[in-house]
Amino acid sequence: MKSVLPILAVVLALIGVWYLAAALMNAQLERDLFANSGRTDYSTQDLVGASLNMERPKLPAPHQVASELYKLVFATSPTSKRSLVYHGLITLEETLIGFAIGSALGIGLAVLIVSMRWLERSMMPWIVASQTVPIIALAPMIVVILNQFNITGIAPKAAIAAYLSFFPVTVGMVKGFRSPDPLQLDLMRTYSATRAQTFMKLRAPASAPFFFASMKIGAAAALVGAVVAEVTKSEDGGLGARLLAGSYYGQTVQIWAALFAAAALSAALVGAIGLAGRLTQRRMALS
Amino acid sequence: MTFRRLSEFLPPLAFGLAILAIWEAGVRLLHVPAIILPPPSAIAMRLATSIPTLAADFRQTIQGVLAGYVIGSLAGFVVAILIDRSQFLQRGLLPIGNLVSALPIVGVAPIMVMWFGFDWQSKAAVVVVMTFFPMLVNTIAGLSSAGAIERDLMKTYGADYWQTLLALRLPVAMPFIFNALKINTTLAMIGAIVAEFFGTPIVGMGFRISTEVGRLRIDMVWATIVVAAITGSLFYALVAGIERRVTFWHASYRAKET
Numbered sequence: 194m195k196s197v198l199p200i201l202a203v204v205l206a207l208i209g210v211w212y213l214a215a216a217l218m219n220a221q222l223e224r225d226l227f228a229n230s231g232r233t234d235y236s237t238q239d240l241v242g243a244s245l246n247m248e249r250p251k252l253p254a255p256h257q258v259a260s261e262l263y264k265l266v267f268a269t270s271p272t273s274k275r276s277l278v279y280h281g282l283i284t285l286e287e288t289l290i291g292f293a294i295g296s297a298l299g300i301g302l303a304v305l306i307v308s309m310r311w312l313e314r315s316m317m318p319w320i321v322a323s324q325t326v327p328i329i330a331l332a333p334m335i336v337v338i339l340n341q342f343n344i345t346g347i348a349p350k351a352a353i354a355a356y357l358s359f360f361p362v363t364v365g366m367v368k369g370f371r372s373p374d375p376l377q378l379d380l381m382r383t384y385s386a387t388r389a390q391t392f393m394k395l396r397a398p399a400s401a402p403f404f405f406a407s408m409k410i411g412a413a414a415a416l417v418g419a420v421v422a423e424v425t426k427s428e429d430g431g432l433g434a435r436l437l438a439g440s441y442y443g444q445t446v447q448i449w450a451a452l453f454a455a456a457a458l459s460a461a462l463v464g465a466i467g468l469a470g471r472l473t474q475r476r477m478a479l480s
Numbered sequence: 481m482t483f484r485r486l487s488e489f490l491p492p493l494a495f496g497l498a499i500l501a502i503w504e505a506g507v508r509l510l511h512v513p514a515i516i517l518p519p520p521s522a523i524a525m526r527l528a529t530s531i532p533t534l535a536a537d538f539r540q541t542i543q544g545v546l547a548g549y550v551i552g553s554l555a556g557f558v559v560a561i562l563i564d565r566s567q568f569l570q571r572g573l574l575p576i577g578n579l580v581s582a583l584p585i586v587g588v589a590p591i592m593v594m595w596f597g598f599d600w601q602s603k604a605a606v607v608v609v610m611t612f613f614p615m616l617v618n619t620i621a622g623l624s625s626a627g628a629i630e631r632d633l634m635k636t637y638g639a640d641y642w643q644t645l646l647a648l649r650l651p652v653a654m655p656f657i658f659n660a661l662k663i664n665t666t667l668a669m670i671g672a673i674v675a676e677f678f679g680t681p682i683v684g685m686g687f688r689i690s691t692e693v694g695r696l697r698i699d700m701v702w703a704t705i706v707v708a709a710i711t712g713s714l715f716y717a718l719v720a721g722i723e724r725r726v727t728f729w730h731a732s733y734r735a736k737e738t
Binding site (some may be wrong): 464 | 491492494495496515516518523568569570571572576579582583584586588589590593594595633647666669670673674675678679685686689690694698701702704705706708709712713736
């Protein structure tokens with residue numbers, strides 16, 4: 194709670210900088226507009242006021258984005274193709290399906306890797322290396338390939354979301370299952386616990402903090418995957434499609450609104466996982 | 481020594497070769513059309529015959545990657561140093577930085593393309609935004625990681641703020657800073673490639689991928705992905721190598737030598 198004031202101050206400062214930047218960046222554009230309409234007798238105040246309320250500004254002012262967001266989220270029917278709720282739900286659905294598949298696969302692979310040494314020695318370097326590869330470059334191709342099999346709609350995007358969330362979850366969970374120290378493992382051995390028992394009673398509970406940390410990264414990655422996939426196949430809608438449409442038609446306010454909607458979605462997902470993590474850790478008496 | 485290194489490299493190498501062999505055999509035996517999945521040999525052929533195109537794409541994309549990486553990481557580092565003395569700003573910026581790190585920042589790509597044009601500058605701008613926050617958050621965390629005993633020692637030496645920073649806190653922060661630098665190598669590649677989906681001059685790895693997908697020349701797409709993968713891995717390996725030189729004292733490296 195102590196940090197509410199500093200955060201508020203920083204946010205206010207950011208909004209101030211944003212207004213300043215918007216005025217500066219749009220001024221030249223607005224000056225040209227005035228010149229075109231033959232207006233020469235404007236004051237600096239007119240110029241600043243007008244450049245903060247342009248229809249297609251270089252950088253829309255915060256209140257423009259806010260009112261666009263309000264209009265597209267609350268004042269538009271959620272079934273309308275203009276509504277951000279409509280597109281946001283599409284993106285959310287793809288993200289959640291992809292995230293569920295990706296993290297289930299990731300955890301499964303992590304269990305396999307931890308329980309079989311040869312698998313770890315042969316696969317782990319590849320999994321680590323795959324982290325350094327710009328996986329997202331595969332997104333357009335996966336969409337096209339799945340298209341060949343008549344898999345369209347949500348599935349290809351969920352596949353990309355799953356693919357992106359898969360790697361961070363695997364790496365994080367392997368680390369988590371490995372986190373018990375030798376002393377604790379030795380203790381399990383003195384109890385003559387089987388490998389399965391060691392796993393269930395020591396490794397799995399010990400991995401809880403890692404589980405939630407990698408879930409957060411995985412969820413954020415899944416959302417990025419869904420948005421980028423929507424850019425490559427934009428006819429089905431989604432926040433990524435709104436971004437692309439906005440950039441085609443120079444509708445900067447629309448781009449920013451879609452961007453903020455995606456950010457809110459991501460923050461909500463990560464926040465929910467963080468909350469679940471804190472509750473779990475409290476019940477496990479870890480914190 | 482050599483034997484141990486060999487036995488370390490052999491299993492992953494064998495695994496990789498096995499995957500390639502299964503891929504090749506599977507595609508040939510099941511008659512998978514090349515539009516869906518070309519065999520590795522076809523990709524290698526395409527790679528070998530399109531080196532001039534791939535090299536031009538590489539040059540175009542790497543400019544944006546490197547310029548953005550350097551500017552973004554440096555800016556994150558400098559801002560972290562600047563706000564180091566203000567607890568207030570840190571408490572305000574740290575949660576925001578953490579939040580922003582989880583956001584789909586690649587979404588700013590269309591905006592940057594509008595602001596800075598189609599060429600590599602707009603890609604660099606996307607990369608700057610993407611790499612800034614991981615560096616900021618990690619540097620702040622690193623600067624606060626020096627222990628109380630070490631700080632007290634510096635105080636007994638009569639060291640002032642800057643001396644403590646240079647002699648104690650920055651070196652201690654190095655593992656964190658390199659962590660951000662390593663994360664940023666991947667983010668920089670992703671940022672530059674995705675930004676090219678939103679518009680480029682007719683060259684660049686992201687451009688190549690999105691157009692060749694449209695023309696259903698999947699082998700060329702794979703060839704570009706191979707180049708991107710190698711570039712990303714080498715970039716990461718370079719930073720990791722520098723890290724090893726700079727933070728040779730860190731426990732994670734010392735442990736391996738004994």
